[in-house]
Amino acid sequence: MMDSPVCDGSVPKRSSRKSVGVRNYNENLMDELIEKHIGSTPRKRNKTMKDMEKETEIEAMIALSVGFPIDELLEEEIKAGVVSELGGKEQNDYIVVRNHILAKWRDNVRMWLSKGEIRETVSNEYAKLINSAYDFLLSNGYINFGVSPSIISHIPESTLGSVIIVGSGLAGLAAARQLLSFGFKVVVLEGRKRPGGRVYTEKMGQKGKFAAVDLGGSVITGVHANPLGVLSRQLSIPLHKVRDKCPLYKSDGAPIDAAIDSKVEVIFNKLLDKATESRKIMGGSANDISLGSALETFRQLYSVIQSTEERQLLDWHLANLEYANAGCLSDLSLAYWDQDDPYEMGGDHCFLAGGNWILIKALCEKVPIYYGKTVHSIKYGNAGVEVFSGDQVFRADMVLCTVPLGVLKKRTIRFEPELPKRKLDAIDRLGFGLLNKVAMVFPHVFWGEDLDTFGYLNRDTHRRGEFFLFYSYHTVSGGPVLIALVAGEAAYTFESTDPAIILHRVLSILRGIFNPKGIDVPNPIQAICTKWGSDPLCHGSYSHVRVGSSGSDYDILAESVGRLFFAGEATNRQYPATMHGAFLSGVREASRIMRATSSWQNDPAKCTLKNAGPSNELLIDLFRKPDLAFGNFSFLFDSPQEDPKAMGIMRVTFGKSKSEFSGNDNFEQEVDDSHQSLKLPLPLYTMLSRAQAHEIQLMAGEDESRLNFLYRHFGLKLTGPSGLGSLGNSLTVRITSARRGQGKHRSVVGQLKAV
Numbered sequence: 171m172m173d174s175p176v177c178d179g180s181v182p183k184r185s186s187r188k189s190v191g192v193r194n195y196n197e198n199l200m201d202e203l204i205e206k207h208i209g210s211t212p213r214k215r216n217k218t219m220k221d222m223e224k225e226t227e228i229e230a231m232i233a234l235s236v237g238f239p240i241d242e243l244l245e246e247e248i249k250a251g252v253v254s255e256l257g258g259k260e261q262n263d264y265i266v267v268r269n270h271i272l273a274k275w276r277d278n279v280r281m282w283l284s285k286g287e288i289r290e291t292v293s294n295e296y297a298k299l300i301n302s303a304y305d306f307l308l309s310n311g312y313i314n315f316g317v318s319p320s321i322i323s324h325i326p327e328s329t330l331g332s333v334i335i336v337g338s339g340l341a342g343l344a345a346a347r348q349l350l351s352f353g354f355k356v357v358v359l360e361g362r363k364r365p366g367g368r369v370y371t372e373k374m375g376q377k378g379k380f381a382a383v384d385l386g387g388s389v390i391t392g393v394h395a396n397p398l399g400v401l402s403r404q405l406s407i408p409l410h411k412v413r414d415k416c417p418l419y420k421s422d423g424a425p426i427d428a429a430i431d432s433k434v435e436v437i438f439n440k441l442l443d444k445a446t447e448s449r450k451i452m453g454g455s456a457n458d459i460s461l462g463s464a465l466e467t468f469r470q471l472y473s474v475i476q477s478t479e480e481r482q483l484l485d486w487h488l489a490n491l492e493y494a495n496a497g498c499l500s501d502l503s504l505a506y507w508d509q510d511d512p513y514e515m516g517g518d519h520c521f522l523a524g525g526n527w528i529l530i531k532a533l534c535e536k537v538p539i540y541y542g543k544t545v546h547s548i549k550y551g552n553a554g555v556e557v558f559s560g561d562q563v564f565r566a567d568m569v570l571c572t573v574p575l576g577v578l579k580k581r582t583i584r585f586e587p588e589l590p591k592r593k594l595d596a597i598d599r600l601g602f603g604l605l606n607k608v609a610m611v612f613p614h615v616f617w618g619e620d621l622d623t624f625g626y627l628n629r630d631t632h633r634r635g636e637f638f639l640f641y642s643y644h645t646v647s648g649g650p651v652l653i654a655l656v657a658g659e660a661a662y663t664f665e666s667t668d669p670a671i672i673l674h675r676v677l678s679i680l681r682g683i684f685n686p687k688g689i690d691v692p693n694p695i696q697a698i699c700t701k702w703g704s705d706p707l708c709h710g711s712y713s714h715v716r717v718g719s720s721g722s723d724y725d726i727l728a729e730s731v732g733r734l735f736f737a738g739e740a741t742n743r744q745y746p747a748t749m750h751g752a753f754l755s756g757v758r759e760a761s762r763i764m765r766a767t768s769s770w771q772n773d774p775a776k777c778t779l780k781n782a783g784p785s786n787e788l789l790i791d792l793f794r795k796p797d798l799a800f801g802n803f804s805f806l807f808d809s810p811q812e813d814p815k816a817m818g819i820m821r822v823t824f825g826k827s828k829s830e831f832s833g834n835d836n837f838e839q840e841v842d843d844s845h846q847s848l849k850l851p852l853p854l855y856t857m858l859s860r861a862q863a864h865e866i867q868l869m870a871g872e873d874e875s876r877l878n879f880l881y882r883h884f885g886l887k888l889t890g891p892s893g894l895g896s897l898g899n900s901l902t903v904r905i906t907s908a909r910r911g912q913g914k915h916r917s918v919v920g921q922l923k924a925v
């Protein structure tokens with residue numbers, strides 16, 4: 171039985187068959203080093219010089235795998251002023267100390283590493299360098315990040331400022347965790363009814379025998395320095411290495427001849443080499459040419475592919491490339507499609523036992539997330555930010571937008587002021603492609619326990635990406651699960667095809683492959699077709715460098731605009747289109763927000779975070795003539811018209827008898843505390859929209875139930891005048907000046923009417 175298609179879904183990234191591109195370190199060596207180091211005994215004090223040198227070398231390799239150059243500082247380290255002089259002995263010592271701290275935390279990522287522990291293993295003469303290296307690594311999320319209890323317990327009081335995060339994918343959640351650990355107040359607004367975004371594990375199969383199936387991001391591509399590898403170690407979740415064996419089958423189900431298989435693989439890699447060489451010769455003009463057209467030109471030029479079988483096999487490799495990039499080859503930039511290859515994570519590609527949902531669940535712990543809040547506009551300015559979802563408005567000091575590039579391309583979120591042109595252009599230039607999956611749960615594993623992947627060659631070139639690769643998840647999902655990938659052009663037509671037809675096609679392919687071997691292919695118990703392209707909260711799968719674009723567009727997408735910050739896979743130039751790239755972008759932005767906050771706080775001209783709200787006298791004066799009043803509630807609005815989105819200030823006056831409000835503890839706490847410390851009657855305030863005010867007005871019941879509604883439904887809290895902050899201040903200024911100008915305004919309208 172096929173379920174109705176869902177709007178969330180799909181497969182692993184790069185297949186184990188091919189690895190295009192280069193690495194910037196020796197991966198085998200890294201395997202050895204990391205294995206030796208992780209779980210090794212702690213540093214002993216009585217070591218020979220040789221031991222120390224070896225250890226320093228290993229630590230340097232670990233730092234390299236996390237992205238630190240061997241003999242230099244990162245640009246961020248230079249900016250952070252980690253040493254007093256560049257290039258000298260102090261810098262060398264710093265690098266050794268920094269690498270040691272990094273390696274020490276990677277040794278046991280479950281524990282919070284303190285400065286004290288570092289001091290136990292590094293001589294006192296380096297105390298200053300320990301401080302600067304430790305502070306840099308901590309504030310930039312290189313150590314002590316993640317989800318283990320020892321790390322989560324280090325959440326200080328929120329004192330630094332408030333941040334609204336739009337989107338609870340890996341980027342949003344990673345940022346939220348980091349910001350909380352720095353001491354920020356955080357709220358996440360998520361359009362869906364669940365967290366995780368493009369990481370989504372569906373429970374499939376039958377009651378009592380459910381399998382956990384990743385319909386979105388699935389494969390941890392390179393586990394060594396991967397932050398998701400760190401999370402899985404913290405949670406003690408086993409990883410399953412995706413095995414290299416990947417037999418290919420022809421369109422009639424027969425296996426591919428091994429000699430032709432390796433011949434075409436060599437040709438495919440040569441064509442890629444030729445394309446790479448040609449872009450060097452072409453220079454800037456390669457920016458306007460697609461990888462697809464270059465490969466096709468060289469194929470024709472060298473007449474290398476002759477038989478139908480060879481052509482279908484080459485098409486298979488091309489489909490695999492389209493899968494890795496979530497883009498048709500005709501869209502990928504010849505010049506920059508592989509610009510992130512040098513940063514590819516080392517180590518095996520792995521599946522996580524039980525699905526990636528486990529990571530999402532752990533990341534959500536203690537993070538306040540409001541679900542079903544699709545944001546439609548974001549206002550940002552010197553005084554703070556306002557984020558609108560439906561008729562609700564959320565205010566904070568800063569906002570971090572982590573929505574997918576597909577959403578930014580559709581312009582479904584209105585930014586006020588509009589985003590800078592250079593960012594809008596980069597949003598338009600970068601590509602956002604499509605990958606879909608058919609996930610199937612069968613009664614048993616009929617394809618062979620020893621296989622994680624097998625491929626299928628399509629007859630037609632334009633359908634080369636349709637079910638070209640099957641992933642088996644029986645080792646990790648808890649059931650006999652197969653996933654068929656749909657990449658390239660085929661991924662687009664797939665979304666408008668009847669799921670029953672899709673399932674019929676997949677099953678005929680599987681029967682074509684396995685029936686001749688005497689294996690019966692049963693009907694699946696359940697099947698799901700993903701539709702990432704039609705999903706309004708992503709409009710596609712992941713980003714790629716399109717013709718006319720380049721890696722620097724990722725950097726432009728990452729640029730902040732005042733109090734508006736950006737994260738998400740498409741803001742990560744080194745690791746785009748991946749789960750770890752999304753995670754790392756969130757960590758990056760948390761540090762950026764922290765730096766921005768301290769620079770604002772040190773610069774009184776820009777510091778509005780701690781701005782006092784409107785004066786008590788001004789409010790008392792304005793509320794003498796409220797725009798709306800009922801019970802103990804009165805309201806002032808920004809605009810005299812009946813605009814439901816107009817912002818306003820609400821005042822509740824607590825009378826002579828002590829009011830007691832049931833409901834949320836915080837709310838009770840806040841109101842009761844105020845009662846104790848101040849003489850009644852007590853006016854308290856909050857900001858809300860006119861539509862919200864009307865909703866409260868229309869509610870049946872007493873003031874008490876209205877206040878509960880205010881808190882529970884709108885998430886609004888009552889404060890004194892100063893709690894309204896700078897936004898309240900500017901609102902009262904606008905209301906005051908609008909009232910002053912009202913007479914004049916009316917007469918102008920009158921004159922126009924008379925004419």
Ligand SMILES: Cc1cc2nc3c(=O)[nH]c(=O)nc-3n(C[C@H](O)[C@H](O)[C@H](O)COP(=O)(O)OP(=O)(O)OC[C@H]3O[C@@H](n4cnc5c(N)ncnc54)[C@H](O)[C@@H]3O)c2cc1C
Pocket residue numbers: 179180181182183184336337338339340341342359360361362365366367368369385386387388389390391543544545546572573574577583605606607702706707708710711712737738739740746747748749750752
């Ligand atoms: C089919 C598929 C297969 C993949 N396979 C792999 C893989 O094997 N390995 C790998 O590393 N990566 C893979 N990826 C990529 C990886 O999943 C993504 O790069 C990563 O999950 C993106 O995380 P993010 O936080 O940037 O964005 P998202 O996860 O998309 O998070 C953004 C969040 O914002 C929310 N949102 C959007 N608009 C609004 C709005 N207006 N208001 C409020 N909320 C909003 C969304 O609902 C979402 O929750 C795959 C992706 C897909 C789709």
